[in-house]
Amino acid sequence: MKPFTYSAPASVAEAAERLAAPGARAMGGGTDLLPQLQRGIRRAGEVVDLRGAVPAGILAAGQGVRIGAATRVADVARDPDMAARFAVLAQAAGAVASPQLREMGTVAGNLCQAVRCWYYRHPDLTCWLRGGDTCYAQVGDHRKHGLEPGDCISVAPSDLAAALLALRAVVTTNRRESFPLADLYRKATAGDRSTIALDDGELVTAVTVPEPPDASAYMRAGERAAWSFALCGVAAARFGGEVRLAAIGVSNLPRLLDPADPLAGLPGLEMTGWKRRLLETLTQDALAAVG
Amino acid sequence: MQLRLTINDQRHELEVEPHRPLADVIRTDAALTGTKVACGEGTCGSCTVLVDGRAVLSCLTLAVACDGADVRTVEGEDELLGRLQAAFTAEDAFQCGFCTPGQLLSAVALLRANPRPSSAEIRAGMSGNLCRCGAYPAIERAVARAAGEAR
Amino acid sequence: MARLVKTQVEMEGRYEERWTLVEEDVTPEYADGEELAVVGHPHTRVSAAARVTGGARFISDIDLPGMVHAAVLRSPHANARVASLDRAAAAALPGVRAVIGPGDVPERDGRPVLTDAPAYAGGAVAAVAADTPDQAERALEALAPGWEPLAFVVDLDEGLARQEFTEDPEETSRGDVDAALAGAAAVIEAEYRTPTQIQTPLEPHCAVAAWDAGGLTVWSSTQGIFAARDELARAFGLEPDDVRVVCEYMGGGFGGKQGCGPEGYMAAELARRAGRPVRLVYTRRDEHTTAGYRAPTVQTYRIGADADGKLVGVEGSAVIGVGVHGWVFPVLNPAEALYECAHVRSMVLPVKLNLGFSNAFRAPGVMEGTFGFEQALDELAEELGIDPLEIRLRNPAAIEQASGKPYTSKHLEACQRRVAELAGWKERDALRSDGRVRRGMGLASQIWWGGGGPPAHATVRLGKTARPTLVCGFQDIGTGTMTASAVVVAEALGVPVGHVRVQAGDTARSGYGPTSGGSMTLASVAPAVRTAAHDVRTQLLDLAADMFEIAASDLVLADGHVSSRDGTLRHEITEITSKLGNSSLVGHGSRGPNPDGMRVNTFGCQAAQIAVDTLTGAVTVEKVWAVHDVGRIVNPMGAMSQVTGGVLQAVGFALSEERVVDPTTGTVVNAGLEDYKVPTIADTPEIVCEFVDSPDPHLALGIKGLGEPPIIPTAAAIGNAFAHATGVRVRQAPFTPRRVLEALAG
Numbered sequence A: 001m002k003p004f005t006y007s008a009p010a011s012v013a014e015a016a017e018r019l020a021a022p023g024a025r026a027m028g029g030g031t032d033l034l035p036q037l038q039r040g041i042r043r044a045g046e047v048v049d050l051r052g053a054v055p056a057g058i059l060a061a062g063q064g065v066r067i068g069a070a071t072r073v074a075d076v077a078r079d080p081d082m083a084a085r086f087a088v089l090a091q092a093a094g095a096v097a098s099p100q101l102r103e104m105g106t107v108a109g110n111l112c113q114a115v116r117c118w119y120y121r122h123p124d125l126t127c128w129l130r131g132g133d134t135c136y137a138q139v140g141d142h143r144k145h146g147l148e149p150g151d152c153i154s155v156a157p158s159d160l161a162a163a164l165l166a167l168r169a170v171v172t173t174n175r176r177e178s179f180p181l182a183d184l185y186r187k188a189t190a191g192d193r194s195t196i197a198l199d200d201g202e203l204v205t206a207v208t209v210p211e212p213p214d215a216s217a218y219m220r221a222g223e224r225a226a227w228s229f230a231l232c233g234v235a236a237a238r239f240g241g242e243v244r245l246a247a248i249g250v251s252n253l254p255r256l257l258d259p260a261d262p263l264a265g266l267p268g269l270e271m272t273g274w275k276r277r278l279l280e281t282l283t284q285d286a287l288a289a290v291g
Numbered sequence B: 001m002q003l004r005l006t007i008n009d010q011r012h013e014l015e016v017e018p019h020r021p022l023a024d025v026i027r028t029d030a031a032l033t034g035t036k037v038a039c040g041e042g043t044c045g046s047c048t049v050l051v052d053g054r055a056v057l058s059c060l061t062l063a064v065a066c067d068g069a070d071v072r073t074v075e076g077e078d079e080l081l082g083r084l085q086a087a088f089t090a091e092d093a094f095q096c097g098f099c100t101p102g103q104l105l106s107a108v109a110l111l112r113a114n115p116r117p118s119s120a121e122i123r124a125g126m127s128g129n130l131c132r133c134g135a136y137p138a139i140e141r142a143v144a145r146a147a148g149e150a151r
Numbered sequence C: 001m002a003r004l005v006k007t008q009v010e011m012e013g014r015y016e017e018r019w020t021l022v023e024e025d026v027t028p029e030y031a032d033g034e035e036l037a038v039v040g041h042p043h044t045r046v047s048a049a050a051r052v053t054g055g056a057r058f059i060s061d062i063d064l065p066g067m068v069h070a071a072v073l074r075s076p077h078a079n080a081r082v083a084s085l086d087r088a089a090a091a092a093l094p095g096v097r098a099v100i101g102p103g104d105v106p107e108r109d110g111r112p113v114l115t116d117a118p119a120y121a122g123g124a125v126a127a128v129a130a131d132t133p134d135q136a137e138r139a140l141e142a143l144a145p146g147w148e149p150l151a152f153v154v155d156l157d158e159g160l161a162r163q164e165f166t167e168d169p170e171e172t173s174r175g176d177v178d179a180a181l182a183g184a185a186a187v188i189e190a191e192y193r194t195p196t197q198i199q200t201p202l203e204p205h206c207a208v209a210a211w212d213a214g215g216l217t218v219w220s221s222t223q224g225i226f227a228a229r230d231e232l233a234r235a236f237g238l239e240p241d242d243v244r245v246v247c248e249y250m251g252g253g254f255g256g257k258q259g260c261g262p263e264g265y266m267a268a269e270l271a272r273r274a275g276r277p278v279r280l281v282y283t284r285r286d287e288h289t290t291a292g293y294r295a296p297t298v299q300t301y302r303i304g305a306d307a308d309g310k311l312v313g314v315e316g317s318a319v320i321g322v323g324v325h326g327w328v329f330p331v332l333n334p335a336e337a338l339y340e341c342a343h344v345r346s347m348v349l350p351v352k353l354n355l356g357f358s359n360a361f362r363a364p365g366v367m368e369g370t371f372g373f374e375q376a377l378d379e380l381a382e383e384l385g386i387d388p389l390e391i392r393l394r395n396p397a398a399i400e401q402a403s404g405k406p407y408t409s410k411h412l413e414a415c416q417r418r419v420a421e422l423a424g425w426k427e428r429d430a431l432r433s434d435g436r437v438r439r440g441m442g443l444a445s446q447i448w449w450g451g452g453g454p455p456a457h458a459t460v461r462l463g464k465t466a467r468p469t470l471v472c473g474f475q476d477i478g479t480g481t482m483t484a485s486a487v488v489v490a491e492a493l494g495v496p497v498g499h500v501r502v503q504a505g506d507t508a509r510s511g512y513g514p515t516s517g518g519s520m521t522l523a524s525v526a527p528a529v530r531t532a533a534h535d536v537r538t539q540l541l542d543l544a545a546d547m548f549e550i551a552a553s554d555l556v557l558a559d560g561h562v563s564s565r566d567g568t569l570r571h572e573i574t575e576i577t578s579k580l581g582n583s584s585l586v587g588h589g590s591r592g593p594n595p596d597g598m599r600v601n602t603f604g605c606q607a608a609q610i611a612v613d614t615l616t617g618a619v620t621v622e623k624v625w626a627v628h629d630v631g632r633i634v635n636p637m638g639a640m641s642q643v644t645g646g647v648l649q650a651v652g653f654a655l656s657e658e659r660v661v662d663p664t665t666g667t668v669v670n671a672g673l674e675d676y677k678v679p680t681i682a683d684t685p686e687i688v689c690e691f692v693d694s695p696d697p698h699l700a701l702g703i704k705g706l707g708e709p710p711i712i713p714t715a716a717a718i719g720n721a722f723a724h725a726t727g728v729r730v731r732q733a734p735f736t737p738r739r740v741l742e743a744l745a746g
């Protein structure tokens, strides 16, 4: 890994200031940032450790909960209130990576992690999303990629994103009080390849779920029984008569699905047709689980 | 950067570059080579240690981010770890033994949080430590045995 | 008196006539039906304390005074020429001690270790040594290689179409297959595909090299210290004993760490130039690109039987993706040898590709060949309406099929019957259902070699404290050879296993010991150990006889005591040994040859029960029953662990492990443990294991090998279980959700 400087600011304001410097990178648990720095996918002049700056912990917020951005994924998974009232989120958190990575990873880091496309992560290739010209996946092996055509066919990896999207979560940053989780994400464009819609120096401080659903569940399929990114993950939350369905593993961004037609807009690509079946199954399972 | 670490109750004052992983500092600066690095990228669990009680991957932890922390490795002395070491021996829960230090530390964290885990809980709690020799059935038995032998 | 005899030596199915030095040691056999106090009883590992406390020093832990760190420049291209390399820039950087490039390292097996024409992505071009790993990284960047990319082929089908082979395709046959198949009651034709499987030892390939006035010492994470020593001596122009290779603890090999890998050559050359010890550790990425693998295959079978299910003809071909070079392993051996059949033809086509070299991975060739053949046989059984177990029992091979020679022992049918009994084979149809989750059971059999053989030497010393030391030239790669050897010594000398100190893994300390491979280590070593220990035992009893004025033949050694058979006399062994002062009793032993004119094979059968979620494509292996015929079991505890390990690696092969190579860039895209998925504890089935614990009457101590057999039949049994569960055959491993969903969609 290339050398960098390190700071651990004690306040959001100080962190924001440090992050405004060119080459500064925000770090939560570092479980995604550090592998990217190791492989040269990103460079860092300074790593700004946010764990002492942004809040950690789960607080009641009216009917709902406010989750500090630096809360460990494991702490979300084992919170009894979470399991009781926001089952989909506890289940999704419990399915992330491995026990150790859950102890390390933060909620904000999980939401802001980069895609897992094996070309994006390749140390010797610079694909379109990394600023190059070619989407290697489309001409190469995209067996685990998305169902949606586009410049980039990689898929949203964050389990928490699916759950929080289904739960109508809103995000708070140091600059904005609250906005829907969906707006944390953007589709990369030719002019701007970033997929996280934050400004320089803007950082996530909390995620709030305004109210508990009447029922919720997370269904996911991986490549082995444990410690695998989701090939596809579907979160369902029922609020009265309305069911919100959200999926990862199928398109660039965490995606809200229409319960009546979950496959809409997801035709599948040459090597990913099989995922339509998987998505359909998980959707049905999730719907069945929330009644 | 200046770094103060307590590793297995021993205080260390170290001068460490910010980009160095905790695993490297434990193995090189503190010369405790029980902690293994099999991948260096968070994908195997061999480097698992306890930092302030949490089982974490020391290869993806910056040493400088652990200033003032309490670190426990396989070389540490502790009743639960000792019980697990005896159980791993009795059940033949390793072959080459390269994954074993990481397995042991994960097992310590698991049993601290859940002293009487079910088989499913052991399998979930130990799923972040790969063993290519395939000692898993014995590892499961060893963790259960150590739990059963709690005073 | 020692003499040289010509004997047949086998390694992973290759037979060679070799001159072998045979000493006049006749292994003191255990008597038929003899009640053994230690051998055959479960024992925990003698090295356990070191391995659970972090005290065991693995090769990647070795840190010598003044040691510097190596890094290797590897080609990012599937085929390239290196047009330029700025060595001077790298050498000028702070901390850099040595820079080497193409031509600077002695050749390995006649091939350059560093090359300016790397023919695969990951091929080594240059290497550096510097004071810190970071400095070594900076030096690599400074080399700023200029690449000229060249055309490449990485796809197996394309490689076959191009007809470029690493060796000439080879056809072997017996009888008249075409006529036999023309007259068969049923013939099936099927094509099976197997993936590239990576050994993935958790300790990567690594070596530490240091030169001094006496020569070269290399600490190598190897399965063969003596093979490594001989290679290095040849390469660097040294006398074998001027090279010392040490491997006390190493973190797994599984076939992929035979002898001294390129890492040892590079470390030695860098150390020579740097004038300091050098440590070189492969990255995890290197393990997936340049450290070897089980080669992918496309197997095609035509198998015919008469109406009773008796095999009449077997034809098989295997296209093997060998990579730039590699051994061609006997993929079609199961088709040729597992059952009796007079008419057999096989064709092997080793295809050259722009991928790193392939090498041995636990039961190389045979495991992947069994995946194809044992499923094809089930297809034939189904065609004939015969139960899969029954068709196997109807075709037993009484003699070794290829050579026509008798087996030293064979209990395959006993294994098959026992597995069926344990697994409840007869009731297996009760598992089936039409629901979303389908269960099924399948079985498959296994044949492998593994008789061991000479040379292997051992020395046992017993001093005043009666704690024997065994000095032997093997390395314990996790297979428990150390413990099993200690068990043999403890049996002979009547001392606790824990009192036996085993010194192994150091060429400077002992006579030759074999490479850990081909399931032959223990079968080779144990007889030598037994002979040495027995020698000491005889001396000890003679001393006791003198001391107590009784005939040595009236004395027995057990529980740390020497006692008379009639029970009137009982003394601690130390009463005798304490008189030795600074002398010790020393015994030597060596391994004699196996009987000529016979074939040594191991056998086994496994059944698997699986569950298939037909809507997600998830396959769960719920239970595996394994019964193997591997001769005498010295330490059942270690033997069980070997079986578990083999089964789990096969579960990975069957369900999730597959190296993926990008067709457009020719590079490996899942070169790490995130996308290359080996099983976790949560993927582990319940494993029930038994042995036909029947010492081989023709082999020293009756021991056959156990390392490879358990990995061989599991994946085929899983495949057969899949077909039983779903009625659909997926003829390609691994059975990923994608493959399963695609297959079930029709």
Ligand SMILES: Cc1cc2nc3c(=O)[nH]c(=O)nc-3n(C[C@H](O)[C@H](O)[C@H](O)COP(=O)(O)OP(=O)(O)OC[C@H]3O[C@@H](n4cnc5c(N)ncnc54)[C@H](O)[C@@H]3O)c2cc1C
Binding pocket: A025, A026, A027, A028, A029, A030, A031, A032, A033, A034, A035, A050, A054, A069, A073, A095, A096, A097, A098, A101, A104, A105, A106, A107, A108, A109, A110, A111, A112, A113, A114, A157, A158, A159, A160, A198, A202, A203, A204, A205, A227, A228, A229, A230, B041, B042, B043, C674
């Ligand atoms: C082997 C492996 C398997 C994994 N499996 C899964 C899985 O199954 N499911 C899953 O969801 N994830 C998985 N992860 C991904 C991920 O690393 C973890 O989920 C983790 O939660 C990420 O959190 P972190 O705090 O470590 O992130 P970091 O690495 O610290 O940060 C990730 C990104 O978020 C940014 N960031 C961090 N905090 C903030 C903030 N407060 N505001 C703005 N930006 C911020 C960082 O700059 C960086 O770009 C896996 C990772 C590994 C290595």
Ligand code: SF4
Binding pocket: A115, A117, A118, A119, A120, A127, A128, A129, A130, A134, A135, A136, A137, A138, A145, A151, A152, A153, A154
């Ligand atoms: S799918 Fe996206 S991330 Fe992957 S290669 Fe294409 S552009 Fe890059």
Ligand code: FES
Binding pocket: B036, B037, B038, B039, B040, B041, B042, B043, B044, B045, B046, B047, B048, B057, B058, B059, B060
């Ligand atoms: S070495 Fe840290 S997870 Fe593999």
Ligand code: FES
Binding pocket: B093, B094, B095, B096, B097, B098, B099, B100, B130, B131, B132, B133, B134, B135, C202, C251, C252, C478
């Ligand atoms: S014991 Fe070898 S990897 Fe676990």
